Amino acid sequence: MIHDEIVPVLDFGSQTAQLICRRVREAGVFSVLVRPDITPAELSAMRPRGIILSGGPASVYDDGAPSMDPGVLEMGVPVLGICYGMQLACKAMGARVSRSDNREFGRASLDVHRRSALFEAIPERTTVWMSHGDQISDLDAAQLETLASTPTCPFAAARSREDSDRSFFGVQFHPEVTHTPHGVDILRNFLYEICGADGNWRMSEFAEAKAAEVRQQVGDKRVICGLSGGVDSSVTAALLHMAIGDRLTCVFVDNGLLRKNERGLVETTFRDHFKLDLRVVDASEAFLSDLAGVEDPQEKRRRIGSRFIDVFKESAEDIPDAHFLAQGTLYPDVIESGHGHSGHAANIKLHHNVGGLPEELGFELVEPMRELFKDEVRKLGEVLGVPDQIVWRHPFPGPGLAVRVLGEVTPDKLHVLRECDEILLEEIVAAGLYRKTSQVFAVLLPVKSVGVMGDGRTYESVVALRAVETQDFMTADWARIPYDVLARTSNRIINEVRGVNRVVYDISSKPPATIEWE
Secondary structure, rough: OOOOOOEEEEOOOOOOHHHHHHHHHHHHHOOEEOOOOOOOHHHHHHHOEEEEEOOOOOOOOOOOOOOOOOOHHHHHEEEEEEEEEHHHHHHHHOEEEEEEEEEEEEEEEEEEOOOOHHHHHOOOEEEEEEEEEEEEEHHHHHHHHEEEEOOEEEEEEEEEOOOOOOEEEEOOOOOOOOOOOOHHHHHHHHHHHHHOOOOOOHHHHHHHHHHHHHHHHHHOOEEEEEEEHHHHHHHHHHHHHHHHHHHEEEEEEEEOOOOOOOOOOOOHHHOOOOOOOOEEOOHHHHHHHHOOOOOHHHHHHHHHHHHHHHHHHHOOOOOOOOOEEEEEOOHHHHHHOOOOOOOOOOOOOOOOOOOOHHHHHHHHEOOOOOOOOOOHHHHHHHOOOHHHHHHHOOOOOOHHHHHEEEOOOOOOHHHHHHHHHHHHHHHHHHOOOOOOOOEEEEEEEEEEEEEEEEEEEEEEEEEEEEEOOOOOOOOOEOOOOOOHHHHHHHOOOOOOOOHHHEEEOOOEOOOOOOOOOO
16 A cells, blocks of 8 residues: 555545545545445455545435445444445444434534544534435444434434444544534544544655556556646656656647647646657647537537547557556546446546546556545645646646537637637736636637627627636635726726627536536
8 A cells, every 4th residue: 555554435425535535634644545345354454544434425225325344343443434424334233224304404503412532622512514314313222322413413423332342433424524614623533533543644655655656557668648738747747757757758639729828838848847758749620620510518528538549549659669648637537527436426527538548549547646636736746846837737627628618619719718718817817816716717608799899789709707716626616806807807808809798707616516617
């Protein structure tokens, strides 16, 4: 394993399962997601300090609901069950789980009744985030005792009684989300007060371990890295260069869907700074031809992914001994594509870099950052010495501007969007807001509106501006950009970009919206 102190998280399909891992890592203990049906023997081989059972969308009594080996609870290792994980464990120990007359979704007031190690230094009354329709009862049958309750959930937290052979703790709420103010403190109590963790995991150790893992995976073969110039692929390239040196060849594909001046920036940055073997392939005509007449966003992503694979296959023919393709896949990509460990995560949207490659391509996949969030990637980039202007660059989707031109993608629409996006970024940087926002971009809408310019009527395109703030890109809130910055941006776009006469600002959070519009 990557570290000798580890807390595995059994993934039962929650959209925030990986967020649990992230909180544990932030606390200084390494954590990974594992499949829900992992055996006690497999867990024991990890020598875990503790085990966490995630939440999930199912009910424990549903047909096909994810389950676990009851032996996990008998390993002599502290176990923390969260929401569904608590219910599943309590059911396995003999408690009763049933549908409640009072569902809890959102904030709830928690009253702590027993001051145990889990609630050490936590206020006796605090706010927690609930998301459940089932509740636990008959705790005595499972040798459990109540620790906390809410007005409608009498067993909101519980633990094994002192006369029990188990070390189990369960919470019905979600301590991993920011809506539970003391959630991080509760997780730290579990890690340090209950599991006795040392907390010495660092990103530098992850980099060294992943580099060793890559060397073991690829042997003496050559790796091709799909380089876009964004944070994810750049850090991937830096990590691979650290691992295998000149056996890395980076391929940058100009798909015709890039931001303004993107190609030149990538060429100068990576050839001059990293001294990498960089091949640039201009496939813009092929990509745009594939997208002609296509309006459905999933179909856009599918076609872009298909062409992406074709281009790499052709490029690889000129790279001798290339057996592996590296991609900067992150965990939010995996979750949104429905590839969680439990098999129960929803498919929100397709990502062209998730799900493996077709056999006919002839490459094996290398995804060293598949378990990381965006903020962890930035930390990794700093450890690897990637320049700040790259590490802190805002994310750019793999399908490029194709998913920011709503509806059919054409060269004229791409030109309009590039100019609008460039103006928006210029104003955000000038206002000192670039590092204070997580992602900022423009979207060209498939509608036109009536306007007046001079004394004449116009009927032109509408552009939406999107700016969000987030830590992990699994959830996000819209950024409160000052009105004067928005006003300058709107004024410049309408005056400088022909074909646009109206600018709107997106104030949707994620969820229910996603960050990208498509």
